[in-house]
Amino acid sequence: MQKLIQLSTHNQNGLYDxxxxxxxxxxxxxxxxxxxxxxxxxxxxxxxxxxxxDDSVQRDVITLLRKLIPSGxxxxxxxxxxxxxxxxxxxxxxxETIPVTDGKMGLSTWQNIFFCEFDGPRNNRSILITxxxx
Amino acid sequence: MQKLIQLSTHNQNGLYDxxxxxxxxxxxxxxxxxxxxxxxxxxxxxxxxxxxxDDSVQRDVITLLRKLIPSGxxxxxxxxxxxxxxxxxxxxxxxETIPVTDGKMGLSTWQNIFFCEFDGPRNNRSILITxxxx
Amino acid sequence: MQKLIQLSTHNQNGLYDxxxxxxxxxxxxxxxxxxxxxxxxxxxxxxxxxxxxDDSVQRDVITLLRKLIPSGxxxxxxxxxxxxxxxxxxxxxxxETIPVTDGKMGLSTWQNIFFCEFDGPRNNRSILITxxxx
Numbered sequence: 001m002q003k004l005i006q007l008s009t010h011n012q013n014g015l016y017d018x019x020x021x022x023x024x025x026x027x028x029x030x031x032x033x034x035x036x037x038x039x040x041x042x043x044x045x046x047x048x049x050x051x052x053x054d055d056s057v058q059r060d061v062i063t064l065l066r067k068l069i070p071s072g073x074x075x076x077x078x079x080x081x082x083x084x085x086x087x088x089x090x091x092x093x094x095x096e097t098i099p100v101t102d103g104k105m106g107l108s109t110w111q112n113i114f115f116c117e118f119d120g121p122r123n124n125r126s127i128l129i130t131x132x133x134x
Numbered sequence: 135m136q137k138l139i140q141l142s143t144h145n146q147n148g149l150y151d152x153x154x155x156x157x158x159x160x161x162x163x164x165x166x167x168x169x170x171x172x173x174x175x176x177x178x179x180x181x182x183x184x185x186x187x188d189d190s191v192q193r194d195v196i197t198l199l200r201k202l203i204p205s206g207x208x209x210x211x212x213x214x215x216x217x218x219x220x221x222x223x224x225x226x227x228x229x230e231t232i233p234v235t236d237g238k239m240g241l242s243t244w245q246n247i248f249f250c251e252f253d254g255p256r257n258n259r260s261i262l263i264t265x266x267x268x
Numbered sequence: 269m270q271k272l273i274q275l276s277t278h279n280q281n282g283l284y285d286x287x288x289x290x291x292x293x294x295x296x297x298x299x300x301x302x303x304x305x306x307x308x309x310x311x312x313x314x315x316x317x318x319x320x321x322d323d324s325v326q327r328d329v330i331t332l333l334r335k336l337i338p339s340g341x342x343x344x345x346x347x348x349x350x351x352x353x354x355x356x357x358x359x360x361x362x363x364e365t366i367p368v369t370d371g372k373m374g375l376s377t378w379q380n381i382f383f384c385e386f387d388g389p390r391n392n393r394s395i396l397i398t399x400x401x402x
Protein backbone atom coordinates (compact mmCIF):
# COMPACT_ATOMS: atom_id res chain seq x y z
CA MET A 1 0.00 0.00 0.00
CA GLN A 2 1.24 3.45 -0.91
CA LYS A 3 -0.22 6.90 -0.39
CA LEU A 4 0.84 10.53 -0.67
CA ILE A 5 0.61 13.09 2.12
CA GLN A 6 0.61 16.69 0.94
CA LEU A 7 1.11 19.77 3.07
CA SER A 8 1.82 23.49 2.94
CA THR A 9 4.63 24.98 5.00
CA HIS A 10 4.58 28.48 6.45
CA ASN A 11 8.15 29.24 7.48
CA GLN A 12 11.60 28.98 5.94
CA ASN A 13 12.55 26.37 8.56
CA GLY A 14 9.96 24.36 10.43
CA LEU A 15 9.02 20.90 11.71
CA TYR A 16 5.51 19.56 10.98
CA ASP A 17 4.10 16.58 12.90
CA UNK A 18 2.65 14.06 10.40
CA UNK A 19 2.28 11.12 12.82
CA UNK A 20 -1.53 10.96 12.65
CA UNK A 21 -1.61 11.08 8.85
CA UNK A 22 0.94 8.24 8.64
CA UNK A 23 -0.90 6.21 11.29
CA UNK A 24 -4.13 6.56 9.30
CA UNK A 25 -2.46 5.12 6.19
CA UNK A 26 -1.01 2.22 8.22
CA UNK A 27 -4.52 1.46 9.55
CA UNK A 28 -6.03 1.65 6.05
CA UNK A 29 -3.39 -0.76 4.72
CA UNK A 30 -4.67 -3.48 7.10
CA UNK A 31 -1.06 -4.68 7.34
CA UNK A 32 -0.51 -6.13 10.82
CA UNK A 33 3.27 -6.54 10.82
CA UNK A 34 6.02 -5.08 8.68
CA UNK A 35 7.50 -1.63 8.10
CA UNK A 36 6.32 1.77 6.90
CA UNK A 37 8.66 3.97 4.88
CA UNK A 38 8.09 7.74 5.16
CA UNK A 39 9.85 9.58 2.32
CA UNK A 40 10.14 13.36 1.77
CA UNK A 41 10.10 14.19 -1.94
CA UNK A 42 12.29 17.30 -2.20
CA UNK A 43 16.03 17.85 -1.85
CA UNK A 44 15.56 20.64 0.74
CA UNK A 45 13.31 18.69 3.12
CA UNK A 46 13.72 15.69 5.44
CA UNK A 47 12.03 13.33 7.89
CA UNK A 48 12.96 13.16 11.60
CA UNK A 49 11.65 11.07 14.50
CA UNK A 50 11.45 13.43 17.48
CA UNK A 51 9.59 14.21 20.69
CA UNK A 52 6.40 16.27 20.53
CA UNK A 53 5.63 17.02 24.18
CA ASP A 54 5.72 20.70 23.34
CA ASP A 55 7.35 22.86 20.64
CA SER A 56 10.68 23.26 22.41
CA VAL A 57 12.54 20.32 20.81
CA GLN A 58 11.33 21.34 17.37
CA ARG A 59 12.69 24.84 17.87
CA ASP A 60 15.94 23.41 19.26
CA VAL A 61 16.34 21.29 16.09
CA ILE A 62 16.12 24.43 13.94
CA THR A 63 18.50 26.36 16.23
CA LEU A 64 21.04 23.52 16.16
CA LEU A 65 20.95 23.13 12.37
CA ARG A 66 21.27 26.91 11.86
CA LYS A 67 24.36 26.88 14.09
CA LEU A 68 26.00 23.85 12.44
CA ILE A 69 25.00 24.80 8.89
CA PRO A 70 24.82 28.61 8.59
CA SER A 71 23.18 30.15 5.52
CA GLY A 72 24.93 32.27 2.91
CA UNK A 73 28.39 30.68 2.95
CA UNK A 74 28.01 27.82 0.42
CA UNK A 75 29.16 27.44 -3.16
CA UNK A 76 25.62 26.42 -4.18
CA UNK A 77 24.27 29.77 -2.93
CA UNK A 78 25.45 31.26 -6.24
CA UNK A 79 22.73 29.14 -7.94
CA UNK A 80 19.70 29.18 -5.65
CA UNK A 81 20.77 30.84 -2.40
CA UNK A 82 19.62 27.70 -0.52
CA UNK A 83 22.84 25.75 -0.02
CA UNK A 84 22.14 25.41 3.70
CA UNK A 85 18.73 23.84 3.02
CA UNK A 86 20.29 21.11 0.85
CA UNK A 87 22.94 20.36 3.46
CA UNK A 88 20.42 20.18 6.31
CA UNK A 89 18.26 17.80 4.22
CA UNK A 90 21.28 15.62 3.42
CA UNK A 91 22.38 15.35 7.05
CA UNK A 92 18.91 14.68 8.52
CA UNK A 93 17.96 12.34 5.66
CA UNK A 94 15.02 12.04 3.28
CA UNK A 95 13.33 9.11 4.98
CA GLU A 96 12.63 7.07 8.09
CA THR A 97 11.54 3.44 8.13
CA ILE A 98 9.39 2.51 11.13
CA PRO A 99 8.19 -0.93 12.24
CA VAL A 100 4.50 -1.85 12.09
CA THR A 101 3.43 -4.12 14.94
CA ASP A 102 -0.14 -5.34 15.68
CA GLY A 103 -1.42 -3.02 12.95
CA LYS A 104 0.12 0.11 14.46
CA MET A 105 3.45 1.91 14.23
CA GLY A 106 6.03 0.76 16.78
CA LEU A 107 6.72 4.29 18.01
CA SER A 108 7.48 4.81 21.69
CA THR A 109 5.37 7.21 23.77
CA TRP A 110 7.41 10.30 22.91
CA GLN A 111 8.33 9.50 19.32
CA ASN A 112 6.55 11.42 16.60
CA ILE A 113 7.23 11.72 12.87
CA PHE A 114 8.13 15.18 11.62
CA PHE A 115 8.40 16.57 8.12
CA CYS A 116 11.33 19.03 8.22
CA GLU A 117 11.06 22.07 5.95
CA PHE A 118 14.39 23.79 5.29
CA ASP A 119 13.51 25.99 2.27
CA GLY A 120 9.97 27.20 2.84
CA PRO A 121 7.38 28.41 2.73
CA ARG A 122 6.10 25.98 0.10
CA ASN A 123 2.52 25.46 -1.08
CA ASN A 124 2.81 21.80 -1.87
CA ARG A 125 5.24 19.44 -0.17
CA SER A 126 4.81 15.70 -0.82
CA ILE A 127 5.62 12.79 1.47
CA LEU A 128 5.27 9.29 0.02
CA ILE A 129 4.19 6.61 2.52
CA THR A 130 4.75 2.93 1.69
CA UNK A 131 3.55 0.13 3.99
CA UNK A 132 5.27 -3.22 3.44
CA UNK A 133 4.14 -6.49 5.04
CA UNK A 134 6.81 -8.74 6.54
CA MET B 135 9.15 -11.81 11.54
CA GLN B 136 9.51 -9.30 14.35
CA LYS B 137 11.25 -9.46 17.69
CA LEU B 138 12.24 -7.13 20.51
CA ILE B 139 15.77 -6.73 21.87
CA GLN B 140 15.95 -5.28 25.38
CA LEU B 141 19.00 -3.94 27.13
CA SER B 142 20.17 -1.92 30.12
CA THR B 143 22.54 0.99 29.64
CA HIS B 144 25.14 2.06 32.18
CA ASN B 145 26.28 5.52 31.13
CA GLN B 146 24.65 8.79 30.13
CA ASN B 147 26.15 8.45 26.64
CA GLY B 148 27.26 5.10 25.25
CA LEU B 149 27.27 2.83 22.20
CA TYR B 150 26.21 -0.82 22.62
CA ASP B 151 26.98 -3.42 19.95
CA UNK B 152 23.80 -5.40 19.16
CA UNK B 153 25.04 -7.08 15.95
CA UNK B 154 24.91 -10.65 17.31
CA UNK B 155 21.41 -10.24 18.72
CA UNK B 156 20.14 -8.91 15.38
CA UNK B 157 21.97 -11.64 13.43
CA UNK B 158 20.32 -14.28 15.63
CA UNK B 159 16.85 -12.91 14.80
CA UNK B 160 17.69 -12.85 11.07
CA UNK B 161 18.76 -16.53 11.31
CA UNK B 162 15.58 -17.46 13.21
CA UNK B 163 13.42 -15.72 10.59
CA UNK B 164 14.72 -18.18 7.92
CA UNK B 165 14.42 -15.30 5.43
CA UNK B 166 17.14 -15.71 2.80
CA UNK B 167 16.89 -12.36 1.02
CA UNK B 168 15.35 -9.03 1.95
CA UNK B 169 15.98 -6.37 4.56
CA UNK B 170 16.09 -6.09 8.34
CA UNK B 171 14.93 -2.90 10.03
CA UNK B 172 16.53 -2.08 13.40
CA UNK B 173 14.47 0.52 15.28
CA UNK B 174 15.28 2.23 18.61
CA UNK B 175 12.11 2.90 20.60
CA UNK B 176 12.89 6.07 22.53
CA UNK B 177 13.32 9.70 21.47
CA UNK B 178 16.74 9.99 23.18
CA UNK B 179 18.35 6.94 21.55
CA UNK B 180 19.43 5.98 18.04
CA UNK B 181 20.95 3.29 15.82
CA UNK B 182 24.33 3.68 14.07
CA UNK B 183 26.34 1.38 11.79
CA UNK B 184 29.96 1.73 12.89
CA UNK B 185 33.30 -0.06 13.20
CA UNK B 186 33.95 -2.25 16.24
CA UNK B 187 37.65 -3.09 15.96
CA ASP B 188 38.16 -1.57 19.41
CA ASP B 189 36.35 1.03 21.54
CA SER B 190 38.07 4.06 20.00
CA VAL B 191 35.50 4.88 17.31
CA GLN B 192 32.65 4.49 19.81
CA ARG B 193 34.32 6.99 22.15
CA ASP B 194 35.03 9.31 19.21
CA VAL B 195 31.31 9.25 18.29
CA ILE B 196 30.42 10.43 21.80
CA THR B 197 33.16 13.08 21.78
CA LEU B 198 32.03 14.41 18.41
CA LEU B 199 28.36 14.60 19.38
CA ARG B 200 29.21 16.33 22.68
CA LYS B 201 31.19 18.93 20.74
CA LEU B 202 28.54 19.53 18.06
CA ILE B 203 25.58 19.35 20.45
CA PRO B 204 26.63 20.60 23.90
CA SER B 205 24.37 19.99 26.88
CA GLY B 206 22.62 22.66 28.93
CA UNK B 207 22.00 25.27 26.21
CA UNK B 208 18.63 24.16 24.75
CA UNK B 209 15.11 25.47 25.19
CA UNK B 210 13.90 21.94 26.00
CA UNK B 211 16.28 21.78 28.99
CA UNK B 212 13.66 23.78 30.93
CA UNK B 213 11.41 20.67 30.71
CA UNK B 214 13.65 17.63 31.12
CA UNK B 215 17.24 18.86 31.05
CA UNK B 216 17.93 16.46 28.17
CA UNK B 217 17.64 18.68 25.09
CA UNK B 218 21.02 17.50 23.81
CA UNK B 219 19.90 13.84 23.98
CA UNK B 220 16.87 14.53 21.77
CA UNK B 221 18.98 16.42 19.25
CA UNK B 222 21.65 13.70 19.08
CA UNK B 223 18.91 11.08 18.56
CA UNK B 224 17.33 13.17 15.80
CA UNK B 225 20.60 13.69 13.92
CA UNK B 226 21.83 10.07 14.15
CA UNK B 227 18.37 8.64 13.47
CA UNK B 228 16.10 6.09 15.13
CA UNK B 229 16.69 3.26 12.67
CA GLU B 230 18.90 1.55 10.12
CA THR B 231 17.69 -0.79 7.39
CA ILE B 232 20.23 -3.44 6.41
CA PRO B 233 20.08 -5.92 3.52
CA VAL B 234 19.70 -9.65 4.18
CA THR B 235 21.59 -11.79 1.67
CA ASP B 236 21.95 -15.60 1.71
CA GLY B 237 20.25 -15.64 5.11
CA LYS B 238 22.74 -13.25 6.71
CA MET B 239 23.07 -9.50 7.10
CA GLY B 240 24.98 -7.82 4.27
CA LEU B 241 27.36 -6.03 6.63
CA SER B 242 30.97 -5.55 5.54
CA THR B 243 33.82 -6.85 7.73
CA TRP B 244 34.03 -3.75 9.91
CA GLN B 245 30.37 -2.79 10.06
CA ASN B 246 28.57 -3.45 13.32
CA ILE B 247 25.17 -2.30 14.57
CA PHE B 248 25.18 -0.06 17.63
CA PHE B 249 22.40 1.09 19.91
CA CYS B 250 23.28 4.67 20.88
CA GLU B 251 22.24 5.77 24.37
CA PHE B 252 22.13 9.56 24.82
CA ASP B 253 20.11 9.87 28.05
CA GLY B 254 21.17 6.97 30.27
CA PRO B 255 21.56 5.05 32.33
CA ARG B 256 18.28 3.25 31.60
CA ASN B 257 17.08 -0.11 32.89
CA ASN B 258 15.04 -1.08 29.89
CA ARG B 259 15.75 0.11 26.38
CA SER B 260 13.83 -1.57 23.52
CA ILE B 261 14.92 -2.13 19.94
CA LEU B 262 12.34 -3.57 17.55
CA ILE B 263 13.75 -5.81 14.81
CA THR B 264 11.67 -6.54 11.69
CA UNK B 265 12.86 -8.92 8.97
CA UNK B 266 11.11 -8.50 5.60
CA UNK B 267 11.49 -10.89 2.67
CA UNK B 268 12.03 -9.40 -0.79
CA MET C 269 15.56 -8.88 -6.00
CA GLN C 270 19.06 -7.98 -4.92
CA LYS C 271 22.09 -6.78 -6.86
CA LEU C 272 25.53 -5.34 -6.16
CA ILE C 273 26.85 -2.08 -7.61
CA GLN C 274 30.64 -1.77 -7.60
CA LEU C 275 32.66 1.35 -8.19
CA SER C 276 36.13 2.83 -7.88
CA THR C 277 36.65 6.13 -6.12
CA HIS C 278 39.34 8.63 -7.04
CA ASN C 279 39.55 11.06 -4.13
CA GLN C 280 39.80 10.85 -0.35
CA ASN C 281 36.38 12.49 -0.05
CA GLY C 282 33.87 12.46 -2.88
CA LEU C 283 30.21 11.98 -3.83
CA TYR C 284 29.35 9.64 -6.71
CA ASP C 285 25.91 9.70 -8.34
CA UNK C 286 24.57 6.12 -8.59
CA UNK C 287 20.94 7.01 -9.41
CA UNK C 288 20.95 5.46 -12.90
CA UNK C 289 22.50 2.20 -11.71
CA UNK C 290 19.88 1.88 -8.94
CA UNK C 291 17.05 2.79 -11.33
CA UNK C 292 18.22 0.05 -13.74
CA UNK C 293 18.02 -2.55 -10.96
CA UNK C 294 14.53 -1.35 -9.97
CA UNK C 295 13.42 -1.72 -13.61
CA UNK C 296 14.95 -5.21 -13.87
CA UNK C 297 13.16 -6.28 -10.68
CA UNK C 298 9.78 -5.68 -12.38
CA UNK C 299 8.48 -4.63 -8.95
CA UNK C 300 5.80 -1.95 -9.46
CA UNK C 301 5.32 -0.79 -5.87
CA UNK C 302 7.40 -1.11 -2.73
CA UNK C 303 10.76 0.16 -1.55
CA UNK C 304 14.40 -0.06 -2.62
CA UNK C 305 17.14 -0.17 0.01
CA UNK C 306 20.54 1.23 -1.03
CA UNK C 307 23.27 0.08 1.36
CA UNK C 308 26.96 1.06 1.41
CA UNK C 309 29.15 -1.85 2.52
CA UNK C 310 32.05 -0.16 4.31
CA UNK C 311 32.33 1.66 7.63
CA UNK C 312 33.95 4.73 6.01
CA UNK C 313 31.30 5.29 3.32
CA UNK C 314 27.65 6.34 3.26
CA UNK C 315 24.58 7.01 1.11
CA UNK C 316 23.00 10.47 0.75
CA UNK C 317 20.00 11.75 -1.22
CA UNK C 318 21.04 15.10 -2.65
CA UNK C 319 20.61 17.51 -5.57
CA UNK C 320 22.67 17.00 -8.72
CA UNK C 321 21.99 20.15 -10.73
CA ASP C 322 25.74 20.77 -10.79
CA ASP C 323 28.72 19.82 -8.60
CA SER C 324 28.29 22.67 -6.11
CA VAL C 325 26.13 20.88 -3.52
CA GLN C 326 28.42 17.84 -3.62
CA ARG C 327 31.43 20.03 -2.89
CA ASP C 328 29.49 21.85 -0.16
CA VAL C 329 28.71 18.49 1.51
CA ILE C 330 32.44 17.70 1.67
CA THR C 331 33.29 21.21 2.92
CA LEU C 332 30.62 21.01 5.64
CA LEU C 333 31.69 17.57 6.87
CA ARG C 334 35.38 18.63 6.92
CA LYS C 335 34.42 21.62 9.06
CA LEU C 336 32.19 19.68 11.48
CA ILE C 337 34.45 16.61 11.64
CA PRO C 338 38.09 17.66 11.16
CA SER C 339 40.75 15.01 10.48
CA GLY C 340 43.62 14.14 12.77
CA UNK C 341 42.03 14.82 16.16
CA UNK C 342 40.37 11.47 16.97
CA UNK C 343 41.33 8.63 19.30
CA UNK C 344 40.87 6.14 16.44
CA UNK C 345 43.55 7.96 14.40
CA UNK C 346 46.14 6.06 16.46
CA UNK C 347 44.90 2.88 14.71
CA UNK C 348 44.15 3.78 11.11
CA UNK C 349 44.42 7.57 10.83
CA UNK C 350 40.86 7.64 9.47
CA UNK C 351 38.76 8.51 12.53
CA UNK C 352 37.07 11.36 10.65
CA UNK C 353 35.96 8.97 7.87
CA UNK C 354 34.21 6.66 10.35
CA UNK C 355 32.47 9.58 12.03
CA UNK C 356 31.28 11.08 8.73
CA UNK C 357 29.95 7.65 7.68
CA UNK C 358 28.13 7.25 11.02
CA UNK C 359 26.48 10.66 10.85
CA UNK C 360 25.40 10.47 7.19
CA UNK C 361 24.34 6.82 7.50
CA UNK C 362 25.05 3.61 5.61
CA UNK C 363 21.74 3.41 3.77
CA GLU C 364 18.70 5.11 2.29
CA THR C 365 15.34 3.44 1.66
CA ILE C 366 13.42 4.95 -1.26
CA PRO C 367 9.84 4.22 -2.36
CA VAL C 368 9.15 2.45 -5.66
CA THR C 369 6.00 3.71 -7.37
CA ASP C 370 4.68 2.64 -10.82
CA GLY C 371 7.91 0.68 -11.34
CA LYS C 372 10.18 3.68 -10.77
CA MET C 373 11.84 5.29 -7.78
CA GLY C 374 9.74 7.98 -6.11
CA LEU C 375 12.52 10.57 -6.26
CA SER C 376 11.59 14.20 -6.84
CA THR C 377 13.09 16.11 -9.77
CA TRP C 378 16.21 17.22 -7.93
CA GLN C 379 16.80 14.16 -5.76
CA ASN C 380 19.66 11.89 -6.74
CA ILE C 381 21.33 9.02 -4.88
CA PHE C 382 24.98 9.52 -3.99
CA PHE C 383 27.59 7.11 -2.71
CA CYS C 384 29.75 9.12 -0.28
CA GLU C 385 33.43 8.16 -0.11
CA PHE C 386 35.19 9.39 3.05
CA ASP C 387 38.37 7.28 3.00
CA GLY C 388 39.39 6.96 -0.64
CA PRO C 389 40.63 6.40 -3.16
CA ARG C 390 39.41 2.78 -3.21
CA ASN C 391 39.46 0.32 -6.09
CA ASN C 392 36.37 -1.60 -5.16
CA ARG C 393 33.46 -0.13 -3.21
CA SER C 394 30.26 -2.20 -2.97
CA ILE C 395 26.69 -0.99 -2.67
CA LEU C 396 24.01 -3.64 -2.12
CA ILE C 397 20.60 -2.84 -3.67
CA THR C 398 17.49 -4.68 -2.44
CA UNK C 399 14.07 -4.14 -4.04
CA UNK C 400 11.13 -5.23 -1.89
CA UNK C 401 7.53 -5.43 -3.11
CA UNK C 402 4.78 -4.02 -0.88
